[in-house]
Amino acid sequence: MFGKSRQAAAPLALIGLLLLSGARADAQGTSSKGYIEMPKSEDGTYVLTHRPGSGRNWGTPAFVRFLVMVSREWKKRHPNGPILRIGDMSKPDGSNFPPHKTHKDGLTADLFTSPKNACHVRFPDQRLTLELAQLMVDLGARQILYNGDLVTKTIPIAKKWPKHDDHFHVVIDPSRVPSSGALLVLPEPGCRTGDWIGGGRVDEDGKGLILTWRVLGQAKLKSVRVQVDDADPSNGILHDSGKKRLRQPGYKLPLAVKTGQTLRWRVQVEVAGQEDLLESSWQTLQVDLRAPEVAGVSPRGKIDLRPGLRWSYDKDGVAQRRYWIELDKDPDHKRVWVKLGPFVGSATSAQLPAKLRLKRGKTYHWRVRVEGGHGNRAESDWIKFKTSSGYGKKKAPRGKGTPEATPTPPKGTVSAAALNLRKGPAVSHPVLTSLKRGTEVSILGERGGWLEVEARSGNKTWRGFVSAKYIRR
Numbered sequence: 001m002f003g004k005s006r007q008a009a010a011p012l013a014l015i016g017l018l019l020l021s022g023a024r025a026d027a028q029g030t031s032s033k034g035y036i037e038m039p040k041s042e043d044g045t046y047v048l049t050h051r052p053g054s055g056r057n058w059g060t061p062a063f064v065r066f067l068v069m070v071s072r073e074w075k076k077r078h079p080n081g082p083i084l085r086i087g088d089m090s091k092p093d094g095s096n097f098p099p100h101k102t103h104k105d106g107l108t109a110d111l112f113t114s115p116k117n118a119c120h121v122r123f124p125d126q127r128l129t130l131e132l133a134q135l136m137v138d139l140g141a142r143q144i145l146y147n148g149d150l151v152t153k154t155i156p157i158a159k160k161w162p163k164h165d166d167h168f169h170v171v172i173d174p175s176r177v178p179s180s181g182a183l184l185v186l187p188e189p190g191c192r193t194g195d196w197i198g199g200g201r202v203d204e205d206g207k208g209l210i211l212t213w214r215v216l217g218q219a220k221l222k223s224v225r226v227q228v229d230d231a232d233p234s235n236g237i238l239h240d241s242g243k244k245r246l247r248q249p250g251y252k253l254p255l256a257v258k259t260g261q262t263l264r265w266r267v268q269v270e271v272a273g274q275e276d277l278l279e280s281s282w283q284t285l286q287v288d289l290r291a292p293e294v295a296g297v298s299p300r301g302k303i304d305l306r307p308g309l310r311w312s313y314d315k316d317g318v319a320q321r322r323y324w325i326e327l328d329k330d331p332d333h334k335r336v337w338v339k340l341g342p343f344v345g346s347a348t349s350a351q352l353p354a355k356l357r358l359k360r361g362k363t364y365h366w367r368v369r370v371e372g373g374h375g376n377r378a379e380s381d382w383i384k385f386k387t388s389s390g391y392g393k394k395k396a397p398r399g400k401g402t403p404e405a406t407p408t409p410p411k412g413t414v415s416a417a418a419l420n421l422r423k424g425p426a427v428s429h430p431v432l433t434s435l436k437r438g439t440e441v442s443i444l445g446e447r448g449g450w451l452e453v454e455a456r457s458g459n460k461t462w463r464g465f466v467s468a469k470y471i472r473r
């Protein structure tokens with residue numbers, strides 16, 4: 001759909017998204033279910049209970065638009081009243097969302113108002129509560145659960161339900177959300193205020209940055225115009241695309257960007273049948289194209305035991321965010337033998353999995369690839385080591401020990417009440433055991449949304465795969 005350069009940039013944009021959303025998403029910020037993340041309000045018409053990236057604020061584009069429409073209309077009617085506060089929606093992949101039984105369809109949210117909660121049975125002015133409920137119905141709600149008498153007696157689709165004294169549980173019918181009016185232009189993750197532009201998103205000369213957005217609501221796009229400046233009004237606009245007939249919501253900036261730069265951008269969209277231009281607010285991005293410095297420390301030379309890997313990572317003020325380990329037998333590294341990761345975190349040591357059997361008296365090569373917090377990547381040189389003829393005869397020391405010995409893999413704990421440990425990285429694989437909440441696991445690898453872990457349960461050590469969402473790291 002996009003040009004060639006878009007394709008090249010996509011995997012790198014993806015990384016930013018994964019980290020922002022804590023979930024798998026494609027380059028346009030859409031989850032496997034087609035959900036998008038509710039953005040922070042730019043006009044102060046609503047607040048989020050859970051921060052972006054918490055994985056709790058996902059819904060269909062129609063639902064996100066519904067929430068923004070309700071919030072804006074409510075604020076317009078009651079400029080000094082409480083504003084809408086959005087609680088749990090769905091998870092990006094529509095998976096179980098305990099303690100909720102629902103909140104999977106991308107069409108559901110728990111709603112409150114802030115600072116005073118008008119969605120409470122003890123809120124003194126239940127006529128205001130009723131007005132909010134009615135507004136939601138007008139804009140597409142098909143179910144409201146709430147225990148206030150006035151609301152449930154007046155609104156046919158509102159029902160009483162246990163534990164719903166202090167919020168509306170709202171489900172919409174997306175076909176009832178008005179298709180006209182309140183169209184929204186929403187910059188995509190990676191292009192929003194507070195995001196960093198790392199080296200992977202531009203070419204060697206700092207060119208090729210792609211700015212992306214999404215239009216919520218049914219609209220026939222006529223033209224777009226992208227404007228960029230450096231947030232210093234005295235410098236004026238740095239770049240103005242002029243009116244462009246773009247079919248796809250992405251614009252490749254013809255300017256080079258450089259480290260230390262602050263870029264501000266916005267997009268204006270012209271829609272058929274509407275006189276006013278839709279316009280995003282200005283988004284402020286920081287540029288940091290500096291790669292981290294990374295070097296392998298150990299093992300090198302001759303080794304007797306299963307090697308713990310250590311490396312050094314250095315970048316001023318920017319922590320390592322992810323890393324990958326590669327191991328090879330071929331000195332040319334044409335086809336790398338083993339690739340592990342990505343692992344999330346700032347650890348600078350890792351243990352090779354026990355099942356990876358190294359032979360005695362053989363030469364191997366390893367390297368680490370890292371990614372810093374601003375999305376810049378680097379890799380160490382390949383380091384050679386050789387297993388001794390007595391390799392593996394002594395047991396590799398476990399747990400703590402000297403730093404040179406065997407650094408331990410990263411740990412996590414189970415955050416679900418009961419988490420299935422499976423033989424492979426998909427729900428189609430058999431369940432080996434169930435891990436209780438709080439169980440500590442060693443994280444050995446990551447595949448898709450799954451972690452390969454080792455954990456103690458029922459006096460046995462198990463090894464298998466668990467869903468990454470339920471491991472707190």
Ligand SMILES: [Zn+2]
Nearest residue numbers: 100109110169
């Ligand atoms: Zn609910």
